[in-house]
Amino acid sequence: MKTCKEVHRLVSEGQDRNLSFIERIAVRVHLMMCGACRRFEAQMDFLRQALRRFPGP
Amino acid sequence: MADPDFNAELNRLRPTLMRFAVLQLRDEQSAEDVVQDTMLAALQGREKFSGRAQLKTWLVAILKNKIVDRIRQRSREAPLPQVGDSEAEDFDALFQADGHWQEKPSNWGNPEAALQQSRFYDVMELCMNALPENLARVFTMREILEMETEEICKELAISTSNCWVVLYRARMRLRECLQLKWFSEGVGAE
Numbered sequence: 183m184k185t186c187k188e189v190h191r192l193v194s195e196g197q198d199r200n201l202s203f204i205e206r207i208a209v210r211v212h213l214m215m216c217g218a219c220r221r222f223e224a225q226m227d228f229l230r231q232a233l234r235r236f237p238g239p
Numbered sequence: 240m241a242d243p244d245f246n247a248e249l250n251r252l253r254p255t256l257m258r259f260a261v262l263q264l265r266d267e268q269s270a271e272d273v274v275q276d277t278m279l280a281a282l283q284g285r286e287k288f289s290g291r292a293q294l295k296t297w298l299v300a301i302l303k304n305k306i307v308d309r310i311r312q313r314s315r316e317a318p319l320p321q322v323g324d325s326e327a328e329d330f331d332a333l334f335q336a337d338g339h340w341q342e343k344p345s346n347w348g349n350p351e352a353a354l355q356q357s358r359f360y361d362v363m364e365l366c367m368n369a370l371p372e373n374l375a376r377v378f379t380m381r382e383i384l385e386m387e388t389e390e391i392c393k394e395l396a397i398s399t400s401n402c403w404v405v406l407y408r409a410r411m412r413l414r415e416c417l418q419l420k421w422f423s424e425g426v427g428a429e
Contacts, residue, residue: 185338187331194407198381198388199399221344225414228350233382236367237259237299238360 184208186219193223197230245285248294249278255295256302262364263306263379265372269313273305280305307384314394330411347422359421366416370409377402378409 184192189212192205201209213220256277260270280301281288288297333341353359367375377395380386386394392402 185334186340187334187338191407194410195403197410198403198406218340218343221346222340225344225347226410228347228353229410229413229417230382231350232354232359232363234385235354236360236363236383237255238363239355239357 184212186212186216189213189216189219190222193219193226197226249281249298252295252298253278256298258364259299259302260306262367262375263383264309265376269309273302273309276305277302303384307380307386310380310384311394314396345418345422353421362417362421366413366420369416370412374405374409374412377405378413381406 189209192201192209195201196206196209213223253274256274257270260273261267264270264273277298281298284301288294335341347353367379370378377391377397380391380394381388388399388402388406392399395402397405
């Protein structure tokens with residue numbers, strides 16, 4: 183079982199490289215059970231969306 | 240759009256383009272050059288453009304391409320300084336000894352609401368400017384210019400694993416800054 187500390191790194195790295203099959207499963211299982219990491223993942227998605235539209239309206 | 244209007248709009252957007260370019264290139268002179276090129280391209284391609292609403296989007300798209308070209312050219316001429324791993328910065332303090340979060344990350348809500356607001360982007364710009372230059376350079380290439388990680392590593396001659404670490408750190412800093420300056424101000428998510 184991966185910890186939140188390990189999973190949050192993989193969530194970030196998942197934006198920059200293809201995670202291995204094992205990593206993807208580990209992250210998915212962890213996220214299913216962990217609301218805190220789901221929040222973190224949502225924040226990372228937010229950042230990406232926001233930056234793609236930089237400098238904004 | 241009539242010519243005088245078009246020119247006036249270009250001039251009005253110039254400072255925005257300059258700030259954008261300086262943020263990416265961290266160098267006034269190069270920024271001046273790419274903005275100049277962008278204005279020129281805009282004037283030449285004027286007929287491809289219609290409608291004031293998307294002028295900014297259109298100009299930023301041109302500008303992004305010019306900036307990517309400039310970065311590629313620059314890294315060929317003089318290799319950029321290494322993004323050293325010296326500052327052993329980590330974010331251990333966010334976690335307990337057993338690897339759980341100290342504090343549950345807050346709910347930032349639906350991005351759409353924030354992304355419509357230019358005030359949000361003022362804060363974002365402030366936070367981007369607060370990033371150390373070595374982080375900012377890699378991070379903007381990845382997130383704003385949307386270059387592939389592989390290419391960034393190659394252009395900057397850094398290892399891919401170093402690249403991931405740098406991008407991670409930049410995200411964590413930006414997250415911290417936005418949390419403090421936007422989401423804690425009661426203007427972001429509920």
